[in-house]
Amino acid sequence: xxxxxxxxxxxxxxxxxxxxxxxxxxxxxxxxxxxxxxxxxxxxxxxxxxxxxxxxxxxxxxxxxxxxxxxxxxxxxxxxxxxxxxxxxxxxxxxxxxxxxxxxxxxxxxxxxxxxxxxxxxxxxxxxxxxxxxxxxxxxxxxxxxxxxxxxxxxxxxxxxxxxxxxxxxxxxxxxxxxxxxxxxxxxxxxxxxxxxxxxxxxxxxxxxxxxxxxxxxxxxxxxxxxxxxxxxxxxxxxxxxxxxxxxxxxxxxxxxxxxxxxxxxxxxxxxxxxxxxxxxxxxxxxxxxxxxxxxxxxxxxxxxxxxxxxxxxxxxxxxxxxxxxxxxxxxxxxxxxxxxxxxxxxxxxxxxxxxxxxxxxxxxxxxxxxxxxxxxxxxxxxxxxxxxxxxxxxxxxxxxxxxxxxxxxxxx
Ligand code: NIG
Ligand code: FE
Numbered sequence: 001x002x003x004x005x006x007x008x009x010x011x012x013x014x015x016x017x018x019x020x021x022x023x024x025x026x027x028x029x030x031x032x033x034x035x036x037x038x039x040x041x042x043x044x045x046x047x048x049x050x051x052x053x054x055x056x057x058x059x060x061x062x063x064x065x066x067x068x069x070x071x072x073x074x075x076x077x078x079x080x081x082x083x084x085x086x087x088x089x090x091x092x093x094x095x096x097x098x099x100x101x102x103x104x105x106x107x108x109x110x111x112x113x114x115x116x117x118x119x120x121x122x123x124x125x126x127x128x129x130x131x132x133x134x135x136x137x138x139x140x141x142x143x144x145x146x147x148x149x150x151x152x153x154x155x156x157x158x159x160x161x162x163x164x165x166x167x168x169x170x171x172x173x174x175x176x177x178x179x180x181x182x183x184x185x186x187x188x189x190x191x192x193x194x195x196x197x198x199x200x201x202x203x204x205x206x207x208x209x210x211x212x213x214x215x216x217x218x219x220x221x222x223x224x225x226x227x228x229x230x231x232x233x234x235x236x237x238x239x240x241x242x243x244x245x246x247x248x249x250x251x252x253x254x255x256x257x258x259x260x261x262x263x264x265x266x267x268x269x270x271x272x273x274x275x276x277x278x279x280x281x282x283x284x285x286x287x288x289x290x291x292x293x294x295x296x297x298x299x300x301x302x303x304x305x306x307x308x309x310x311x312x313x314x315x316x317x318x319x320x321x322x323x324x325x326x327x328x329x330x331x332x333x334x335x336x337x338x339x340x341x342x343x344x345x346x347x348x349x350x351x352x353x354x355x356x357x358x359x360x361x362x363x364x365x366x367x368x369x370x371x372x373x374x375x376x377x378x379x380x381x382x383x384x385x386x387x388x389x390x391x392x393x394x395x396x397x398x399x400x401x402x403x404x405x406x407x408x409x410x411x412x413x
Contacts, residue, residue, distance in 0.1 A: 069138025081112025131328025
């Protein structure tokens with residue numbers, strides 16, 4: 001990734017999201033010195049003029065807010081087809097689980113995704129990625145899980161990686177082969193899990209196409225034993241694990257994820273205190289997905305008060321997918337996390353920066369504005385950080401900086 005020449009961001013009012021800091025700790029206009037793609041140092045004061053040596057690029061933030069680049073740590077960005085008709089069906093009262101049991105839902109996206117080639121998947125994903133970029137995203141996690149054969153899962157992961165060639169964005173990929181039981185394995189879930197563990201995971205590791213493995217641990221996904229087998233295989237191959245857990249019911253998938261030192265347990269509407277205690281004994285992040293909660297008209301909220309009580313880091317992500325969260329806008333998810341789950345705007349911002357970075361295993365290098373961290377930043381034309389969670393649908397991004405380079409306006413779409 002191109003690092004560009006040394007860069008100074010002058011007149012930046014910094015919202016650093018440094019861990020341990022309470023409140024926004026909004027700085028006075030300051031200068032962020034960037035070198036080799038990293039934040040080199042931060043100097044307080046507005047005395048910096050555009051008078052640097054020629055090889056130092058200067059960007060004047062004009063007193064605007066600067067936050068860490070937003071991180072969307074849970075998406076299903078790569079897919080083909082639409083589920084608009086399933087949406088209509090659900091609005092008429094047919095539950096999501098029922099549609100899945102009838103062979104619709106995830107499996108209808110699997111059929112469409114299998115029919116598309118890698119380049120088509122890239123083309124279909126770009127407008128969604130542009131939506132995320134417009135909302136200030138600089139890093140995105142993308143899962144497979146609509147292929148469910150070795151070749152189709154590989155096709156999805158390769159398409160996800162290709163996106164970095166078309167946009168200024170960092171992509172992290174997750175293998176989600178255990179997302180649903182494919183039709184050719186109907187009635188034979190354990191044989192499919194064998195195939196995931198013995199064929200798909202080793203090949204994906206060999207091709208270095210994913211850094212973590214996810215499982216949909218649910219009655220319409222895979223049970224706790226099957227989930228553990230996948231976690232075991234992933235761990236044996238040196239991959240990190242994470243889970244879609246406690247979304248529609250409680251199967252204790254979160255505690256299992258924590259036991260495997262998972263990166264994150266995601267959804268967690270049905271999580272109980274036992275599961276939260278397991279999180280407290282681990283480094284696993286709790287990822288909240290308010291878009292899916294809203295779109296499925298779920299009424300059971302994740303246990304936010306208890307998560308706060310046990311000091312569990314909470315990330316917020318879009319879950320961008322065709323079935324349960326067709327929303328390509330991360331600040332909109334911050335808004336929903338506040339209005340639907342009761343997060344404060346500060347918690348929501350931490351959820352898409354510091355804690356989202358931790359959920360990707362990048363907590364020591366991204367998601368905060370401090371020395372030696374990656375220089376992934378957003379300059380916002382707002383005057384207070386709460387505005388990021390507040391008004392939506394207005395382009396608030398003045399500029400994005402990725403790996404120490406100001407993205408071209410075209411790349412800010
Ligand atoms: O995160 N819960 C499972 N997976 C996705 C939904 C996928 C789909 O319905 O296509 C989710 O909500
Ligand atoms: Fe998901």
